[in-house]
Amino acid sequence: MRKQQLKLMTYNKEKQASITVYLTLILLLVVAILCTVVESARINGARGIGKSALTASVDSFYSLYQRELYDTYRIFGYNLNGESGKTAQEQIIEEISTYMEDNLKGIELDTMEVSNIAMLTDYEGEIFLNQVLSFMKYSALGEVIKEVLEKLNLYESSEDTSEVMEKKLATQESLGELSKDMLKLMSQVEGVDTDENGVRVTKAGTIKVKNTFAKRIVAKAPSMQALGINKEIIYNSLSNKYFNISLALQNSIEYCDKAVASNKEIERLKKQKEKLEKEKSELEETIANQSKQSKKGDPEDGNTKDEEGASSSETAEEKQLKEVEAVLTTVSASIQEENKSRDKYITLLKDIREDICDASINTGLRIEDALNTISRIEGKSKEIAKEVDGYEEVVEGKKDKIGEELYKEFQEDIVDMKEYIGMQDNSDSLSTSSVISMRPTLIENEKILGEIYTKSSYSITKESESLEGWKKVLQSNKDLLVGYQVSTLRFDYSTLVIEPEIDSPVDHIYSLFTDGILSLVVDDINSISDGSIKGENLPSLLASVEPEESGADCESILEGCKDNQYNSDITNSFALDNSFVNDLVEQLLLNQYQMDFFNEFTQCDTQKADNNSKLNEENAANSKETSSETKAGDVQAKTLQYELEYIISGHKTDKENLGSVATKLILLRTLMNFVYVYTDKEKNATAYATAAALVGFTCLAPLVTLIKTVILFVWAMVEALVDTYALLDGRSVPLFKSKSTFKVTYNDLISMSKKNIAGLASKYPKDQGKIGEFTYSNYLRLFLIMNGTRKNCYRSMDIIQMNMQKVLGDGFYLSNCIFGMEVQAYMKLPEQFITFPFMKRILGETEGYYSFRVRAIDAY
Structure with missing residues (x-):
């Protein structure tokens, strides 16, 4: 029984000791928790103090804005002095750190970083603009x-x-360029000298003209009607420039006839000369024989009288010989004159042929130029027609906004433009449609002149056969001119005034x-x-x-x-x-x-x-x-x-x-x-x-x-x-x-x-x-x-x-004036209430301090 009591007492003592240890552990844990809470509260409080101190310091920094800049232009900006050897960040940190030293209350500032610095001149002028708008809206x-x-x-x-x-x-400019082509065409076809501004006139008041042009060759006698010219001053200025090819061909035909006639006369005279030369030869021979016979038949003693009598008179043969010689001389002279006449006619033929060839080729070149210009005019007129339509579309679209008077003026412009480029009927003879209609005539004329030029390569010699052949060529060329015309190549000069x-x-x-x-x-x-x-x-x-x-x-x-x-x-x-x-x-x-x-x-x-x-x-x-x-x-x-x-x-x-x-x-x-x-x-x-x-x-x-x-x-x-x-x-x-x-x-x-x-x-x-x-x-x-x-x-x-x-001073620059920035401060707080290593690690303690970061982003 006693042993049982002793065992029970021993067990109770052991149980009480376990409870004490347990309670002690609980107490230590509670104390650790309380200390952790207190230390955490200290850290959070320090973080709040640090945040407030940083914000106050940054605000204090901003409060030192450039007062003169604000007073004059109502613009805020902190002007960095630009101290030598210091960056903008270093200057800012130095200024803000100075303000923070008296406000940290046991907290230590470890390091500070400044980033995202915005100057007044940054962000494409938006910073400056926002300050202006902030001021002006009030x-x-x-x-x-x-x-x-x-x-x-x-x-x-x-x-x-x-x-x-x-x-x-813009449309008018295009039409003006088209008109300049018209002037160029007028110069190429009519021969009137023009530039981009119109007809060129001499100081004396006469019209300047070209030497070669598409209408230079005419198939009829030149006249205002034949040439399709409706202004006398134009015709008078050009009258001495025309080349009447029909007249030239007709003259050539006549010269051919005359040259052939000369050849025939030369042939007749040559035959006559041959006959005379033969007669002369026979007379000379007869006279020579008579002289020989006379010397042989008479005695030597009685000769003197007869010889003296004979010497005093000519024989009939001698008289005839002189007559033959005189005629022969005349015939020879006539042959020479006829040769000269024929050669002159042939020279004239060649000269006229040269003139015809030169006129044909030069006129052909001008026709080719004119055809190119017409093609250009035709192409431009089609493009300009689109421009005119676009112009009309714009006018109609703005009809209610431009006023009735302007609308009317624009409509009149459109009508004139359309008439000029042939978009509608045109009473004015000079329009793109009228010049384009010249093309068939110019092409036909060019073809005719080309054939005339080709045939004119015929070789002209003195022989009548050659001349007759050339005459046929001339007649053929003359027949070609039936299809040649210039009267339809008309320009309107009715309003021409030379002042x-x-x-x-x-x-x-x-x-x-x-x-x-x-x-x-x-x-x-x-x-x-x-x-x-x-x-x-x-x-x-x-x-x-x-x-x-x-x-x-x-x-x-x-x-x-x-x-x-x-x-x-x-x-x-x-x-x-x-x-x-x-x-x-x-x-x-x-x-x-x-x-x-x-x-x-x-x-x-x-x-x-x-x-x-x-x-x-x-x-x-x-x-x-x-x-x-x-x-x-x-x-x-x-x-x-x-x-x-x-x-x-x-x-x-x-x-x-x-x-x-x-x-x-x-x-x-x-x-x-x-x-x-x-x-x-x-x-x-x-x-x-x-x-x-x-x-x-x-x-x-x-x-x-x-x-x-x-x-x-x-x-x-x-x-x-x-x-x-x-x-x-x-x-x-x-x-x-x-x-x-x-x-x-x-x-x-x-x-x-x-x-x-x-x-x-x-x-x-x-x-x-x-x-x-x-x-x-x-x-x-x-x-x-x-x-x-x-x-x-x-x-x-x-x-x-x-x-x-x-x-x-000269050192002031808006690019050095701060508008806003981001500041991060790294701080540390000494440890006090916690000695447990594992708790220090949880709270972020390093070498006896707790570290934390605070940030301020601010601007004016």
């Missing part, structure tokens, strides 16, 4: 934006007219541009700023934003229009770019910011100019000191003054930028003015009369119309010079002209000078302009909006940087 812009939109809508209303006008001028040479207004206007555009549209050329870009690290250069490309300008257009030449730039000038309607709200806000903060040429008040250099009074001392160090006074004298003009054009000097904007103004005003002069009946009639006088006649309607267009365009450009002068003088000009607002008359056009331009410009009002009127600032707004957001942003930053360098 500005009171309602009325301003409303006015701008009204003027933009008014400008956009010209798009439909411009589209039709561009298509019209004393008149001067084209184009040449006079071109001469005005000798000293450049600005000399014509600015009152005092010497008053233009000589400012230029300073520095090489401009935002636009770093972003590869190129200056405005030099496109068509007034001088190049007028250069191409000299000598009445149509210039394709005229057509291209009507290609309006209205793509600015995309993202218009953003563009308008940016546009208004630029108008508020940047200077331009016509600015009269100083408030806007002060925006570029003013600073708060508290910065005056620092600004003065900095300016002294960097000689800002010298810099200011050289930097750009026409800032909006620079944003538009991007050139290096004020003069270049103002000149570029002036050119844009002139070309845009030329377009608007042309729309008016094109519909003004009086101005059209005047320009048409001048064009007709320059061409010489009106049967080539497209060519006359083309030159009329050149004159109207130049007229509109001179009016644009007046408009631009007025705009640069602070005046307002109607966007669309009327009879009362159009200033330049035709007499002004041919005697224009800068004094005239200034006088006419002074008639415009000097005010801000109504809805239908535009001021210089309105056009700058338009050009800025059309310029595109990227160019505007970067060139605006160029101006800001250059102006801030006047205050902050």
